[in-house]
Amino acid sequence: MEKIPILKMGPFLLVTIQVDLYDRLALNLESDLIRMVNKMGSRGVLIDISAVNIVDSFMGRILGNIASMSKILDAQTVVVGMQPAVAITLVELGLPLNGVRTALNVEKGMQLLQSMIPPDDGGGDENTEDDTIAD
Amino acid sequence: MALDTIALLQKKKQTILETWIKHQLANDALRDELISNEDGRAQSEELLNAFLDKLRTEARGGSAADDSDHVQDILETVTISRARKGYSPRETGVFIFSFKEAILKALSDEIKNEPVILFEESQKISNKIDVLAIESFETFIKSREEVILRQTDEIAEISTPVIRVWEGILALPIIGTLDSSRTQVVMESLLSQIVETGSEIAILDISGVPAVDSLVAQHLMKTVSATRLMGAECIISGVRPEIAQTIVHLGIDLSGIITKSSLASALKYAFSALRLEVKKISKDVKA
Amino acid sequence: MKIPKMILSLTKDEMQIVREQDVVPFRNRVREYAVRVKMGLVNQTKLITAASELVRNMLNYAKGGKIRIEIVSRGRDNGIRLTFVDSGPGISNIDLAMKDGYSTGKSLGLGLPGAKRLVNEFNIQTEAGKGTTVTIIKWSNG
Numbered sequence: 001m002e003k004i005p006i007l008k009m010g011p012f013l014l015v016t017i018q019v020d021l022y023d024r025l026a027l028n029l030e031s032d033l034i035r036m037v038n039k040m041g042s043r044g045v046l047i048d049i050s051a052v053n054i055v056d057s058f059m060g061r062i063l064g065n066i067a068s069m070s071k072i073l074d075a076q077t078v079v080v081g082m083q084p085a086v087a088i089t090l091v092e093l094g095l096p097l098n099g100v101r102t103a104l105n106v107e108k109g110m111q112l113l114q115s116m117i118p119p120d121d122g123g124g125d126e127n128t129e130d131d132t133i134a135d
Numbered sequence: 136m137a138l139d140t141i142a143l144l145q146k147k148k149q150t151i152l153e154t155w156i157k158h159q160l161a162n163d164a165l166r167d168e169l170i171s172n173e174d175g176r177a178q179s180e181e182l183l184n185a186f187l188d189k190l191r192t193e194a195r196g197g198s199a200a201d202d203s204d205h206v207q208d209i210l211e212t213v214t215i216s217r218a219r220k221g222y223s224p225r226e227t228g229v230f231i232f233s234f235k236e237a238i239l240k241a242l243s244d245e246i247k248n249e250p251v252i253l254f255e256e257s258q259k260i261s262n263k264i265d266v267l268a269i270e271s272f273e274t275f276i277k278s279r280e281e282v283i284l285r286q287t288d289e290i291a292e293i294s295t296p297v298i299r300v301w302e303g304i305l306a307l308p309i310i311g312t313l314d315s316s317r318t319q320v321v322m323e324s325l326l327s328q329i330v331e332t333g334s335e336i337a338i339l340d341i342s343g344v345p346a347v348d349s350l351v352a353q354h355l356m357k358t359v360s361a362t363r364l365m366g367a368e369c370i371i372s373g374v375r376p377e378i379a380q381t382i383v384h385l386g387i388d389l390s391g392i393i394t395k396s397s398l399a400s401a402l403k404y405a406f407s408a409l410r411l412e413v414k415k416i417s418k419d420v421k422a
Numbered sequence: 423m424k425i426p427k428m429i430l431s432l433t434k435d436e437m438q439i440v441r442e443q444d445v446v447p448f449r450n451r452v453r454e455y456a457v458r459v460k461m462g463l464v465n466q467t468k469l470i471t472a473a474s475e476l477v478r479n480m481l482n483y484a485k486g487g488k489i490r491i492e493i494v495s496r497g498r499d500n501g502i503r504l505t506f507v508d509s510g511p512g513i514s515n516i517d518l519a520m521k522d523g524y525s526t527g528k529s530l531g532l533g534l535p536g537a538k539r540l541v542n543e544f545n546i547q548t549e550a551g552k553g554t555t556v557t558i559i560k561w562s563n564g
Contacts, residue, residue, distance in 0.1 A: 020446040054449060054467065056474040057536060080366060084326030085467040087361040088319070093471060093536040094522060102366035104333055109366075316564060323464055 004029050006036050012044040012113055013037060014106065018051045026062045034069045044113035045070050048106055050081025060095040067099045076116045078102065080109040140242070140256045141190050147241040148183065154240060155179055158233030162226075178213050182234070185209050190263075207270060214271045218278035227275050231268040235261060295321050297328040304405045305334045306398065308373075310343035318354035322361055325369075335367045336405040340398050342373030352387045359392050368408070370394070372401035428496070429559075431503070435491040445477055448489065452504065455491055459500040461562040469502060469560040472537035476506045476556055479533045484510020484554065494559065501542070501561035507553070514550040 002025065007014040013036055015029070033045060045066065049055070055063075067077040078101045090097070101116075103109035144151065156176060185206045217227060239257050246253040290311070298306045307325050311317075325337055339358060344351065355371060362369035372395040382389060395401040406413060435455070437448050452473050456466040480487045487508030494503045513519045522535050534556075538544040541558040548554035 020449065022445055023442045054470050054474060056471050056478070057533065058474075058478055082365045084323060084330060084361075084365065085464045087326060087364040088322050088357075088464050089467045089471050089540065090364055091357050091360045092468065092539050093475075094539065095536070097364065102364060104329070104335065104366045108333075108335070319464060319564065 003032065006033060008036075008040060008042075009046075009110070011042060011117070012046055012110065013040065013042045014046045014048065016048040016051070020054070021052075021059060021062070023058070026059070030062060030065055030069065033066055034073065037070055037073050037075045042075050043117045044075055045077045046106060046109045046113065047077065047079045048081050048109075049079060049086075050083065050105070052086065053083065055082075055086050055090060055095075057093065057095055060090070060097055063100050064097060067101075071099065076101065076113055078109040078112050080105055140246075141187065141194055143245050144190070144238065144241060145187055147245065148187065151237045151241045152176075152180055152183055155183070155234050155237035158236060159229060162229045162233065178209075179230075179234075182206070182209050182213065206267065210267055210271050211274050214274040215278045218275045219282065224272070224275065227271060228268070231264065231271055235264040235268075238264070295324050297324055299332060299334070300338070300402065301405075301411075303332075303334045303409055304336045304338065304402070305329065305332065306338045306340060306402075308340040308343055312346070313341075313344055313351045313354050315350075315354065318357065322358050325358065326361060326365060329362065329365060329367050336408060337362055337367060337369045338398065338401045338405060339369055339371050340373040340401070341371060341378070342375065342398075344373075347378045347381060349385050349387055352382060352385075352389065356389075356392060368393070370401045370404060372396070372398045429494050429503075430496070432493040432495055432500075437489050437491065438486070439477055439480055439489060440486045442481060444486075445474065445481070448477055449474060452491060452502065455493060455502050456560075456562075459493055459502060459562045461502070461560070462564075465560060465562065465564050468540040469504075469558075472540040472558060472560075473504055475533040475537045476504075476558070480506055480508045480510070484508035487553075496561075499561045499563065501559055503557065503559045506556040508555075509553040512550045512552050512554055513546075513548040516546065516548060 002019070004015060004017060004019075004025065007016075013033065015033065017029075019025070021029070036042065037045060047063065047066065052059075063077075063079055070077045077099075079097075080103045082102060101112060103112045156179060159175070159179070189206050213230075214227060217230075238260055242257055242260070243253060246256070295307065295309065295317075298308075300306045305325070305328055307321065309321060313321070325339075328334070329337060339355065341347070341355070347355075359369040359371070370393045374394050374396050376396075393404065395404060433455075435451070437444070437451060439445070439448060449470050452470050453466060456469055461469070477489065480489075487506060487510070489507070490503075490505040492503045492505075494501050520535050520538070534546070537556075537558065541560045542564070543557075543559040545557045546554065547556075
């Protein structure tokens with residue numbers, strides 16, 4: 001069963017979605033991500049969708065769920081890299097994507113996350129090594 | 136169509152052609168500055184021949200469809216080329232109707248003693264040519280529409296330039312009416328530039344948009360939403376006082392959208408959003 | 423006299439949707455056809471997103487079904503027509519189902535009205551207990 005890799009970047013987690021998410025994969029991503037947020041004490045989640053061509057209401061729901069779940073664990077979620085065609089379609093589709101902040105790319109997303117987290121809060125793990133969280 | 140009527144028309148072909156050309160000339164329908172008189176004449180002759188052939192085939196019980204196509208083809212070709220060259224609808228109409236006149240005249244000149252037959256044959260010819268006239272008009276209008284469409288596309292391309300005003304700030308002056316297809320072009324253009332330049336602020340200037348009704352407002356809001364979804368912000372500038380009035384009177388809710396009356400104030404807002412400041416250079420700075 | 427423009431079907435293809443793993447290959451197939459009629463990227467995205475909504479409905483409510491994919495033409499325009507046929511429970515109140523936000527399942531209820539906004543032509547035939555057929559057309563120039 002394929003899993004989507006989750007990278008640790010300091011106090012944040014980075015997920016890059018590069019395959020078409022079908023239902024079971026998406027639900028696994030939700031639970032993996034939440035467990036990691038909890039385990040690492042992460043303060044933010046960055047979801048990179050720059051390789052995603054289609055975002056339908058199901059995918060929108062997943063993104064919304066991740067944002068809500070993370071919020072409960074005191075982590076902010078930022079979705080980055082949305083493709084123009086996807087943005088235009090989502091507006092027409094009428095998908096609200098509430099509670100999901102967005103940024104143009106990973107760099108700006110990280111800046112946004114930094115700004116959303118109070119400065120004295122360093123997060124659970126201070127080191128900035130990138131660890132790939134294997135299964 | 137009685138075969139001898141057709142034979143009669145065939146015999147009088149030259150006369151018909153001359154009468155027809157004369158009518159076209161009289162009504163200024165030949166437009167010799169657009170096509171030469173010889174070409175105009177050749178086109179007329181070709182149509183007349185095809186028409187007579189078709190009548191003959193039909194009378195013999197042949198499949199009308201095949202020869203119909205031939206007449207249609209010629210008519211379509213003539214009409215399209217004339218539409219593109221700029222013939223007016225009247226001139227195109229005269230082309231067909233003087234054709235009918237010429238044929239009917241030839242008929243009435245020849246069938247002098249049998250009014251019933253003259254009437255019947257005239258009716259049949261008249262109906263057939265009326266059908267041709269309608270087809271010709273449809274083709275004419277469609278060709279003109281294609282010209283308009285092509286020009287519209289060209290205009291759309293020219294009138295949505297995306298300007299890099301500053302690092303991280305894009306400006307898009309919209310000139311002309313904003314309909315749904317134009318909105319999609321504007322959105323695509325703006326959003327792809329946002330991605331390419333990594334700009335977080337886009338200023339949509341609508342001082343060149345003549346009227347803003349609820350539909351246009353909807354299009355603007357869609358553009359703003361799409362920009363926000365991607366992680367950037369969109370400011371609307373160039374809102375004229377009449378437009379502000381219209382928007383309120385129409386009950387359009389623009390809350391949540393940042394609007395400025397001038398591009399300058401939008402720029403000022405953008406600078407402060409990016410934590411940039413514009414300062415006058417102090418006098419002490421000398422070489 | 424020229425006949426008023428009817429829609430002609432130029433190619434026909436069919437896919438069976440039985441489980442969620444069938445969704446992605448279906449979306450890719452629609453993409454292929456959309457590219458064939460030279461549909462622009464935004465319109466492709468709209469079409470495939472609408473198709474995705476409808477195929478999920480088919481899976482969630484009717485346990486699957488079949489989808490016909492056709493290249494169609496009307497006059498000078500080319501486009502893609504998708505027909506979703508299922509033998510599920512059908513929809514008893516179409517008007518309600520076509521309202522944004524209405525849902526009988528766990529979804530956001532955006533499937534039908536959302537999909538309709540993304541395409542040029544949308545038709546739904548359904549009856550409680552008799553299954554549902556949804557037909558959509560997206561022309562290449564939008």
